[in-house]
Amino acid sequence: MTERERTEIEQPEPGGEPAGRTAQAPVNPGLTAAEVAERVARGEVNDVPVRSSRSTVEIVRANVFTRFNAIIGVLFVIILIVGPIQDGLFGFVIVANTGIGIIQELRAKKTLDNLAVIGEARPTVRRDGAAAEILTSEVVLDDIIELGPGDKVIVDGEVLETDSLEIDESLLTGEADPVVKKPGEAVMSGSFVVAGGGAFTATKVGRQAYAAQLAEEASRFTLVHSELRTGISRILKYVTWMMIPTAIGLILSHLLTLGLPGDAAIRRMVAGIVPMIPEGLVLLTSVAFAIGVIRLGRKKCLVQELPAIEGLARVDVVCLDKTGTLTEGGMDVSALRVLEDGDERYVRQVLGALGDSDPRPNASLKAIINAFPVTEAWRCTRSLPFSSARKYSGASFNDPDGESTTWLLGAPDVLLPAGDRGLAEIDDLNAQGLRVLLLARAERELDDPDVAQRARPTALVVLEQRLRPEAPDTLRYFEEQGVRAKVISGDNAVSVGAVAGKLGLPGADAPVDARRLPGDTDAMAAVLDKGAVFGRVTPQQKRDMVAALQSRGHNVAMTGDGVNDVLALKDADIGVSMGSGSEATRAVAQIVLLNNSFATLPSVVAEGRRVIGNITRVATLFLTKTVYSVLLAILVACWQIPYPYLPRHLTLLSTLTIGVPAFFLALAPNKERARPHFVRRVMRYAVPSGLITGAAAFATYLLARGYYSGPGALSAETSAATLTLFLAAIWVLAIIARPYTWWRIGLVLTMGLAFVVVLVTPWLQAFFDLRLVGTTMPWAAVAIAVVAAVLLEITWRWVDRRFPA
Template structure:
């Protein structure tokens, strides 16, 4: 792929001959381009297609194994020994249905959250969807807008575009008419317009999307761990299955059909076929649940990632406070109030895309009074988060030319200026303060604020979100550190955070005093809770500093100045009303702008991780005892103790059905690293105990020559069921009424299989006499007591202090 700077449009566009259309395309020209297919019709893929979902759920390694074994049983019969195949079909169908439901939710939310852009057609400004832009459309740009197609700038009013997501260069690029703009970049300052020269698949962003589709996976320990487990199971399964095949053909050489059935019965339970399926289902249902709360999860495992987060970096504006502000006071430093209201109103009216602060000024002083027409705007420079001020060059009623600046007092004034003490007093009350000043220096000078005369303070009251305090309390209770990183005054940000009772807010740090050395920066990031006057690049550096200390970092934001930090954070969370650029790089978008939705996302992630960990233990216990039984059968040269139908009953009642309910249950256990280690610590010894107990009961039953193979199989089935249900009882802890009911229902269902004649005949289960069945029960009880000892040992070894908790405790 070529670099953005090397891109050029074909034909007239390549020569810079973009048609001059001040009024934009006419309706006829627009219709002609639509008819020619010159439309930006590249679909935004927020999820996999239905075809991909079906393929991913059906064409799996283990489904292939199970499918072959099912076909073998269909040949040798009887049909009840092929029930495992029907279970796989049902489970796969459930997975497809759930993920398709999730896809529809995701796609509908993506449409709700999709940006709409302004274009000029027939001389009028129209709002259109991204996929409605056509070649040669005149697209208008303002602060925060994402450039969605390639084009050439036709109008520029201090237009600065950040191309860091394309080129890696952090500094914004000042654009002039005739310059190229590339899709995937975004506006950080000023306003302007450009003519679309490449749309659809020809646009640079579309080519990037082709190489890396939006349906990508966040780093997921859960998926990585499961893939690791399945890889080792595959290596273990092949030699064990070969040995089992040879042994059963040797033992049952007079009945090849029986040999095939018992071979299949030994191989099928080794495959943890439902583990991957349930993981996908759990993620998919999580997306649906969050979708109902107007939370768009753009990458499925992002809910797992946020559950693992131990540090949340918050941007004050739009997160702790609402987007809107109100002018509380215009406090003159010299002169009268009315002398400042008129130029302030003119300045606000000159901003093509005002930010929240300027909108509040516009609402308060936008009419400008009777003499407003006497002020003439010569040049305007919109607000930039890098500069921390906006300005206009005015021809004043007196005939003099001067630049008027409005911005951060501590940036525009030298340190120690008397007005700054007044600013600090107001900031300590949680108020936002802007300085209005006048200078004879032109706006295009290297330092327009050099000879600034401070004239007044614009005092703004920010609107706190009603749910912000409760959300911060939630994070504190979950040992998740919250850090406020804002471009506003450190004193003001600290006051807002303190009003929400955020621990550590009483010691805010001005980011201009941040050290540049990596270790010192990381130390400052660790010990400080509130940062003010942070530049976009510093936000990114703070996220990196926290990550360097082992923290898993989530970043929330809504403005363009948050984009770089959102992109680098482990999980980026954007507000739905924020800029298109922030929504494009975030993994999670809060469409209702509610900061209070974050606890729901964390809780959903914890539910997924905790429950999958539970069911993973069940599936792997089955794999371990199946492999052990197969090895014991191979070495002792006896018939495999089960037929496929017995494995179906055992798997369904002790794993399949319970796992489905456990995977969807509430679970608020804090996510911890070490998924594979924790799962195997229980699964390996529990599986070994279950397999040993089952084979012991089977061997003792076979030693009693008064019983037949069917009776021996029934004793082995009873013993293994009791031990497996004991494992289920351990995994289901802590108990609730529905979990006890679930375990009881599984026991009742197995009892029905044993006592109802047609079921016992169908599954070939019949207990004979008293000695062998009660021997199996006693062995199962002994195995259960041993399981309890193992469980308490494992639980104690896993209850070690977590590093993230220790760090949170030290910082507080």
């Protein structure tokens, strides 16, 4: 143990209160190396596989064994049987797309696994009389594990030593109040320490531990609920329902009514079914998310749940904890003001002893430790660790004169009665953005619930907080993007407001003391909507404030690094933890900023907006194809004529107007603000675009059927209809590619040029069975496509005006 941890932990009597720290009780040395080896050999190891991502097998399975891959696979096998191979090109495209999806997700997995190792917490375990940090997976049965504020209980156990140990089990039991633990009592994995410290003996490890499976799921890289994925699943369900009757109708129409040979009827049926499937949409969504994870990983941002990227982009309120988020973790003592003609030398000794009394000091106490060295003559007989709920800590000492004294250190407005004249001076200091702690001598015993009453003020400790240099730019970014930032802190409201004001936060000049917030959710939400800075907020209030904002329809993100932020992080739509934060906060947060840089958040928001905006764009492309495919199938059945296209034609069109362009558009920069109602927004463009495109292609087909005759008529009719369909579809792509940049224009022109190459290259003409006959009908096809393009422009502009986003 370190020099500051040389004092030992006293064992209280059964049924008594934690007695604090003393110098007599010996510390249990823990297991020996031989005992650890025996337990490892018996398999008594904490072997729960904690992973940050899906396994390689799961990734391959998820990308290969999909509903639509199965459907397309069956159709591909059918085409291989009836031939020719050109009509089975869609099968090879699916293989390529699936391979791309697997490769990208494996890259994301590698990135996340590496980041998870960096951010993994290491419990402190006693072995051979020494405390050492080890991997969670190396803990064995009967290990003695030390606990401090913010530590998560990783396995089930029995309390061995306590130092005012308070554990929050709300994540397991739902009970909000912390539980004071005594030796011999049980602790459950998944709970965390909110105050005090101690040690416990591991009684259940691995999969036998309570909530072990929950802990595994919480730390896995999962494809959980998101509006994008839910919307796409709903669309795919509708498409599935349409495919079966369409397939039956097409095959019966071609076999019975038209009398086509079986192989020809099957090819036309496959041609009608395959384009209905937006098979690349799910793939591109996963790829876009995976690449987002890789990009953020390079900035040391660990995304523990895939849709968290999307979720943060939809956030309209971000609640920021001041300490560790807007300010750096460290502080400096800038002044010591002794009250009532006190002895400054004596006060410095008291502060040094208080710092030495806490084995796990917070940032404020660390600053005091650095400023006031410990005096050996002071002996701590009892300690009370800091709690964010009570806002102070304390300790009892035998001083150098043999006198027993009890001291409290904490928030002045909590330790002093309302109206105390000293509060005015403290308010002046807080208004300068300084943090002020009051040292007071207590008249009551430390274990008295009312120990803070009538405590005698002795000195003010003025602390200067270190502002994060990147915070002003980050707050400015949120303001520009329409995201309202609210600072929620346990510190004095005036001090918090001063810090926020230095950072340029709008509304910082009107800080609110959370102790005066109404308890009713609606009334609290009204105050929260108006205010921007809130001080003296308790952990439960943080949770209530998140719920109140959500009740007003806000998407709320919560940032924090301390144990007092855990409940709010868990309930927020998106929880963001600093990498240096407590283990408990990292466990419940969806996003962990491993570099502790608040400036990384705009990158996460931008990445989410890129994914949402781009997937909305490409989804419109895919579903336009679905709509015109369904329309063509219905029109063909009604007119009792052959389906105009072979599978090879639609594979070519899909590749040039959807597949290749969608891949580039899905990964392009996009700063559009995320908007809700994904399915509605996509369908309001896709339905009219599909109807216009399909109607134009069918009109050309009917016109060509009346124009051409003879043995090669069907091929000529198909070629003219294909020309119209391509031109109309490429115009849809041109609309979706807006606003234009050089590479977007180049993308559209390249796809058009590729189609021209197919039309003018003899062997490609033969391969795709495309041959424009004469000049009259091809130009008529172009004219119909131009009319369709004009209608598309008019319709999109009308939709924009009629249904504004």
